Amino acid sequence: MTRSRPVLLGVLGVLLLGAIWEAYKAFGPTDGVVVGGLTVLPRTSDLAMPHLITMFTRLGEPVTSAPGSPALWNAVLQAAGFSLGIAAAGWVIGVVVGLLLAMLMQRFRTAESALLPWVVLSQTVPLIALAPLVAGWGSQIRFGESRWQDWMSVAVIASYLAFFPVSVGALRGLESPEQAHVELMRTYAVGWWTTLMRLRLPASIPYLLTALRLAAANAVIGTVVAEVSIGLRGGVGRMMVEYASASSGDPGKPWAPIFGAVLIGLVAAGFVALLGLALKRYRRGEVVA
Amino acid sequence: MSGLSSDRRRRPRIETSTETGLAVQVTGATKVFSVARGKQVVALEGIDLGVAPGEFVSLIGPSGCGKSTLLRLIADLDQPTSGTVSVFGKTARQARIDQDYGIAFQQAGLLPWRTVAGNIELPLELHRASTAARRMRVAELLALVGLSDFADRYPDQLSGGMQQRVAIARSLAESPELLLMDEPFGALDEMTRERMQNELVRICAETGAAVVFVTHSIPEAVFLSDRVVVMSPRPGRVREVIPVDLGSAEDRGDDLREATGFFTAVSAVREALHGSPTETGAPARGVDNR
Ligand SMILES: Nc1ncnc2c1ncn2[C@@H]1O[C@H](COP(=O)(O)OP(=O)(O)O)[C@@H](O)[C@H]1O
Numbered sequence: 001m002t003r004s005r006p007v008l009l010g011v012l013g014v015l016l017l018g019a020i021w022e023a024y025k026a027f028g029p030t031d032g033v034v035v036g037g038l039t040v041l042p043r044t045s046d047l048a049m050p051h052l053i054t055m056f057t058r059l060g061e062p063v064t065s066a067p068g069s070p071a072l073w074n075a076v077l078q079a080a081g082f083s084l085g086i087a088a089a090g091w092v093i094g095v096v097v098g099l100l101l102a103m104l105m106q107r108f109r110t111a112e113s114a115l116l117p118w119v120v121l122s123q124t125v126p127l128i129a130l131a132p133l134v135a136g137w138g139s140q141i142r143f144g145e146s147r148w149q150d151w152m153s154v155a156v157i158a159s160y161l162a163f164f165p166v167s168v169g170a171l172r173g174l175e176s177p178e179q180a181h182v183e184l185m186r187t188y189a190v191g192w193w194t195t196l197m198r199l200r201l202p203a204s205i206p207y208l209l210t211a212l213r214l215a216a217a218n219a220v221i222g223t224v225v226a227e228v229s230i231g232l233r234g235g236v237g238r239m240m241v242e243y244a245s246a247s248s249g250d251p252g253k254p255w256a257p258i259f260g261a262v263l264i265g266l267v268a269a270g271f272v273a274l275l276g277l278a279l280k281r282y283r284r285g286e287v288v289a
Numbered sequence: 290m291s292g293l294s295s296d297r298r299r300r301p302r303i304e305t306s307t308e309t310g311l312a313v314q315v316t317g318a319t320k321v322f323s324v325a326r327g328k329q330v331v332a333l334e335g336i337d338l339g340v341a342p343g344e345f346v347s348l349i350g351p352s353g354c355g356k357s358t359l360l361r362l363i364a365d366l367d368q369p370t371s372g373t374v375s376v377f378g379k380t381a382r383q384a385r386i387d388q389d390y391g392i393a394f395q396q397a398g399l400l401p402w403r404t405v406a407g408n409i410e411l412p413l414e415l416h417r418a419s420t421a422a423r424r425m426r427v428a429e430l431l432a433l434v435g436l437s438d439f440a441d442r443y444p445d446q447l448s449g450g451m452q453q454r455v456a457i458a459r460s461l462a463e464s465p466e467l468l469l470m471d472e473p474f475g476a477l478d479e480m481t482r483e484r485m486q487n488e489l490v491r492i493c494a495e496t497g498a499a500v501v502f503v504t505h506s507i508p509e510a511v512f513l514s515d516r517v518v519v520m521s522p523r524p525g526r527v528r529e530v531i532p533v534d535l536g537s538a539e540d541r542g543d544d545l546r547e548a549t550g551f552f553t554a555v556s557a558v559r560e561a562l563h564g565s566p567t568e569t570g571a572p573a574r575g576v577d578n579r
């Protein structure tokens with residue numbers, strides 16, 4: 001009962017959004033709402049705001065009119081799978097780096113004061129500036145026979161966005177145990193590592209799960225944006241740009257990769273939710289006497 | 290496991306113990322805390338205290354008189370500014386490393402993600418006891434604190450009293466010869482509290498451990514102790530040490546709470562605490578039930 005409630009509300013929210021879309025399209029001003037020369041609400045033409053049904057039926061049709069062209073949903077699904085793989089790689093790297101940084105900062109107070117400002121500053125560098133830099137550095141790296149690939153640059157950028165919430169969240173989590181618990185471990189005469197594994201890490205899990213969810217969202221956004229700025233083919237990011245330019249006669253088409261990106265986000269969020277389910281016992285609160 | 294064998298009875302050996310034979314020996318201990326802007330708090334000054342093996346000693350006094358601080362010095366959670374603390378003839382630090390004591394605080398301090406059994410076996414696990422030994426010991430301890438049916442529950446599914454019993458079981462896990470307890474029953478209601486006191490007396494008799502017990506309840510201190518150490522604040526000092534001779538553990542039951550000897554001792558502690566005689570005598574409830 002209680003578990004299905006959020007899902008139900010989520011579905012309801014999506015339906016409401018669809019209803020608003022169609023209602024505005026039906027009753028909104030044809031030229032949109034313009035305030036001081038600025039369009040604040042879009043025009044309601046079929047081109048700017050296609051019917052929902054147009055978007056969905058378009059998914060079932062072939063990508064292009066060329067013979068043998070696969071169905072649009074199929075192409076989108078493939079692109080989404082490709083992007084999801086890169087986002088997952090970026091997420092894993094980001095989580096590992098974030099956790100290591102958090103442990104370092106927890107272990108050494110000086111590391112915290114030295115690193116934390118840089119961790120925060122790192123997020124103010126715009127992706128657009130970062131992408132060519134990463135691609136440039138990558139092109140100079142060779143591992144034996146194999147060479148740096150563009151998808152690796154995208155994964156690195158995704159991880160750059162993903163590590164931030166993890167390092168900050170994990171640090172808070174690692175420092176969350178009460179003094180009494182820390183002292184208990186001291187009376188057991190165990191070292192930092194054992195205290196980390198038996199006390200700090202388990203105690204940090206509620207914080208960590210939130211951080212992992214944020215990191216997943218960041219990794220997906222980072223992947224899509226970096227695909228565009230690096231120009232990597234095969235993912236939904238590039239697909240969005242391509243389809244948008246071809247949209248004049250085919251208003252339903254650009255929405256397909258957007259649905260693909262939403263799907264990636266849902267899968268990522270679902271994965272973290274499953275993780276939370278598996279770690280359920282670490283999310284209990286102790287009732288004080 | 291030997292700690293639980295019933296032939297080991299509590300037998301204070303205050304008179305016979307030599308200096309090195311003491312469970313705890315505090316000599317001239319002073320603890321000064323530096324607080325903001327060079328201000329200092331003298332939490333303890335010139336504390337001398339000896340606790341014999343198997344002896345139950347309570348520390349009592351108004352809050353802020355340094356009871357917890359003294360206990361923390363013995364546990365090596367803090368170091369004295371001057372003076373020495375030795376535990377079983379070693380430094381407090383060595384005794385902590387050797388796991389010579391078990392400790393319990395006012396808050397149970399259970400790990401919420403571990404079951405009752407998991408919490409009790411934590412110290413055993415940390416010190417790499419075998420799985421079989423752990424399982425056996427946990428079963429023994431669960432029986433000892435009367436929680437055998439709750440092994441798989443989580444702390445948030447237990448009452449405060451049950452949580453506290455788990456914490457006590459955990460402190461006993463490695464059969465320490467010394468138990469340090471800081472107001473372990475402080476957060477419990479009166480009825481649970483008396484039951485827990487009875488249980489603690491029984492447990493101490495069964496394990497033969499020496500106990501240093503912090504409390505601010507006079508009846509509790511008298512009921513449990515062989516000696517009550519009365520402390521005074523600012524700076525924390527030992528004002529008086531009152532021997533309580535209420536017989537061996539087997540004789541200490543609920544009847545004792547209404548015996549005359551009990552009230553005499555309670556009055557003595559109260560006088561020591563307040564620094565002047567009070568006309569309490571034996572309250573009415575003690576008389577009816579006799
Ligand atoms: N870590 C600390 N820093 C500064 N002052 C402390 C600290 N711990 C205890 N004190 C002070 O030492 C005194 C004794 O405290 P405590 O041992 O907790 O008393 P009790 O347990 O008897 O209530 C108090 O005045 C308290 O404010």
Ligand SMILES: [Mg+2]
Binds near residue numbers: 356357358
């Ligand atoms: Mg205290």
